[in-house]
Amino acid sequence: MNIAVLSGKGGTGKTLVSVNLAAAAENAVYLDCDVEEPNGYLFFAPEKIIQKNISIQLPVIDRNRCTVCRKCVEFCNYNALACIAGRIILFEEVCHSCGGCRIVCPENAITEEEKVIGHIESGVSKNVKVKTGILNIGETSGIPIIQEILKENEEDQRIRIIDCPPGSACSVMESIRDADYCILVAEPTLFGVHNLNLVYELVSKFSKPHGVVINKCLEGENPAEQFCIDKKIKILGKIPFHQEIGMMNSKGMILVREKESYRNYFINLLNEVTEIRN
Amino acid sequence: MKIAIPIDENKEDTTICMSFGRVPYFMFIDTESGLVEFIKNDAAESQGGAGIKAAQIIVDHQANILLTPRCGENAAEVIQAAGIKVYRTNGNSVKENIAALKEEKLTLLEEFHAGFHGHGNH
Ligand code: SF4
Numbered sequence: 570m571n572i573a574v575l576s577g578k579g580g581t582g583k584t585l586v587s588v589n590l591a592a593a594a595e596n597a598v599y600l601d602c603d604v605e606e607p608n609g610y611l612f613f614a615p616e617k618i619i620q621k622n623i624s625i626q627l628p629v630i631d632r633n634r635c636t637v638c639r640k641c642v643e644f645c646n647y648n649a650l651a652c653i654a655g656r657i658i659l660f661e662e663v664c665h666s667c668g669g670c671r672i673v674c675p676e677n678a679i680t681e682e683e684k685v686i687g688h689i690e691s692g693v694s695k696n697v698k699v700k701t702g703i704l705n706i707g708e709t710s711g712i713p714i715i716q717e718i719l720k721e722n723e724e725d726q727r728i729r730i731i732d733c734p735p736g737s738a739c740s741v742m743e744s745i746r747d748a749d750y751c752i753l754v755a756e757p758t759l760f761g762v763h764n765l766n767l768v769y770e771l772v773s774k775f776s777k778p779h780g781v782v783i784n785k786c787l788e789g790e791n792p793a794e795q796f797c798i799d800k801k802i803k804i805l806g807k808i809p810f811h812q813e814i815g816m817m818n819s820k821g822m823i824l825v826r827e828k829e830s831y832r833n834y835f836i837n838l839l840n841e842v843t844e845i846r847n
Numbered sequence: 848m849k850i851a852i853p854i855d856e857n858k859e860d861t862t863i864c865m866s867f868g869r870v871p872y873f874m875f876i877d878t879e880s881g882l883v884e885f886i887k888n889d890a891a892e893s894q895g896g897a898g899i900k901a902a903q904i905i906v907d908h909q910a911n912i913l914l915t916p917r918c919g920e921n922a923a924e925v926i927q928a929a930g931i932k933v934y935r936t937n938g939n940s941v942k943e944n945i946a947a948l949k950e951e952k953l954t955l956l957e958e959f960h961a962g963f964h965g966h967g968n969h
Pocket residue numbers: 628644645646647648649650659663664665666667668669670671
């Protein structure tokens with residue numbers, strides 16, 4: 570089963586929930602798709618790390634062969650090529666590596682070159698298999714890395730927890746593509762509601778079963794909770810704003826592995842989600 | 848001198864469009880001959896990289912100056928590589944902006960917004 574954990578912005582507790590759910594499961598895989606700022610591994614401190622580079626293919630134009638016929642420019646669906654002052658230039662971050670320009674070039678002026686955009690680290694932390702996607706600084710799209718993390722189907726029937734990038738951009742859509750259930754993590758403030766709405770709309774658009782965990786709850790008003798009630802969104806749980814949680818979290822400790830009460834809390838949360846599905 | 852302007856409708860009393868890459872039309876004004884051309888922006892419907900393709904249209908029509916309220920980084924790279932100057936418009940009147948340009952009252956556009964990387968529907 571694939572459980573994706575989302576939030577409209579960073580710092581809501583998305584990683585806290587993902588990490589602890591994975592640690593609470595008997596046997597889980599934790600997949601960190603937040604490739605621009607992965608931090609789940611800081612909690613898991615996985616061992617036996619295996620590293621795998623992820624690269625994309627980019628076209629390279631041989632200016633000696635190019636006759637500037639512009640066939641490649643016209644062909645490119647993504648408008649990644651432009652023709653200026655008698656030269657063809659490539660916008661790497663717009664290129665989708667489809668390889669089409671190389672095929673249409675009548676002069677065989679285009680070849681392809683591999684470019685490493687990041688890597689995936691796989692390791693183990695007790696009962697959890699940890700996979701972390703890391704996008705190199707300066708690269709704009711982590712989607713090829715996310716696809717690779719999610720692609721390799723684990724040999725067994727483990728629960729897979731997908732820690733998504735924050736927000737609702739295309740990298741998030743890619744991360745929830747195969748999710749059986751989406752957990753939305755929100756803060757109980759008005760601003761939190763705004764962020765929650767972003768991911769709520771996304772999962773609704775993709776018709777994914779979903780529920781909300783509200784983090785950092787205090788006594789009194791809770792606009793995020795009210796939002797869920799109004800929209801009839803299932804509230805899976807509320808995590809209190811607690812000094813101990815904050816302290817453990819900032820020290821990179823996994824709540825579930827420290828204290829029985831937290832352990833039970835996340836086991837229940839996990840059971841609830843897996844039961845909803847069955 | 849040929850001036851390019853993103854516009855909302857293909858007629859002379861139109862207004863300047865807030866968008867560059869996905870603008871419906873461009874107006875090209877040749878200040879020497881007074882000729883005005885309206886060109887449909889084929890980039891408007893493209894999946895991604897609309898700014899780059901729109902900039903290519905400006906370059907291919909050999910404009911010397913682009914008047915626009917905003918412009919993306921990639922489009923700016925194409926336009927500047929072709930030696931075209933980009934000025935920031937003030938208000939949405941075509942006439943007033945051309946007059947302001949002639950009186951050297953417009954400033955160069957120097958901030959370009961980041962693109963959407965063309966991965967929007969991926
Ligand atoms: S590889 Fe595909 S997307 Fe990239 S420049 Fe060539 S045609 Fe465009």
